[in-house]
Amino acid sequence: MITKRIIPCLDVRDGRVVKGVNFLGVSDVSSPVELGKFYSDSGADELVFYDITASYEERRLFTDILKEVASCIFIPLTVGGGINTVDDFDRVLKCGADKVSVNSGAIKNPGLIYEAAKKYGDQCVVLSVDVKRVNGQFRVFAKGGREDTGMDAIDWVKRGESLGAGELVVNSIDTDGVKKGFDLQLLDAVCNAVGIPVIASGGAGNTGDFVTLFKALPKVDAGLAASIFHFGEVNIPDLKKALKDEGITVRL
């Protein structure tokens, strides 16, 4: 039986992890390397690194860090942020990333999904989509959730799948940061529209939210979160034990 995956997400800027990180047991909580190791050791099934830097110089620093992380973490690593071209894929894959996540870059140029999938395989291309309800419609937002693209989210994920995306990360802007649980309505609609793995993101506030997610929507493959893990509000070993107790298959 394949297990449900738990994925912590780290935002990295200027070589450091941003967003509050606040727990014991890690010597340097702002170091992506230390934090990556910590999550890997605590049973995370995968790690996501988002590069939220802007300049070229900073980007080079990010690739150095990525190499360092990849050389000491032996679980799958996804990298996203500022991926606009096949060369960007190449850059991060050479540093040890296993998958690359595209968002705004794919909205600007959907052909990027196809080109990258053809070159590196479907399994390598993760389409990340930021969704918000507008007049009762699930709408795709670009540029970190700042720009309404006018595109219907369900149409877009279907198109992404047909272009060759191997996985979907669905971020609900409506539930993100609210900590009242994942956006089950949106996730259900997405799961019914595509046949590729779906990773739920946005809204987890506690262990129970993950239990609810996997029980209500057995088609969801993974749950992704950032701050609740960073702040130690939810720790991964306890979360996985709770899921197992509820009859959900996890890797312990």
Add this chain to the structure above:
Amino acid sequence: MIAIVDYGVGNLFSLRSSLKYIGQDAEITGDAEKIGSSDRIILPGVGAFGDAAEKLRQSGLDTVVCDEAKRGKPLLGICLGMQLLFDASDEYGEHAGLGLIKGKVVSMEPVVPKGYKVPHIGWNGLAFPKDKPVSPLFKYVREGDHVYFVHSYYASECHDAVIATAEYGAMLTAAVADKNVCGTQFHPEKSGGVGLNILRAFCEI
């Protein structure tokens, strides 16, 4: 020294890092002499079977790997590298493999039930065949331990060589061995501590 065969496919960075981590001297190389003088060989691979088999043939490394394996040198194929050990694959047309292990690589699409997504991506538990002793490759892991898979094709008609399976609506071949030649469909270099222990065991074969 462990030779990681470089024939122009795949990301070999993690594999070398994981071997380094367990204290092994590993070199990524496409040099026939180096592969010849190595203690063990790892054949990696991602992408499509036909492309990879062609690249391996063009580089001439297919013969090198086969000769070394037939001489008794331990050889480990990983993911597509494992698939290449077989006689053939029908991924996008019929392609010949190295023929070191008897069997054929076929799509899992017709064998996994409806509702199971293809590719098979994620962590799945290992099951060992009941009718044979546990392979030395698994001497440091337990049945049920989870390893990381990413694939759409799997090895079939290879019952004698199967040393582990994974349940995905159907029993998929997870690892194979025939004397000194072995292979894992999953990625040990991406399977946390369990994967490192499998690599460690390979280094002791």
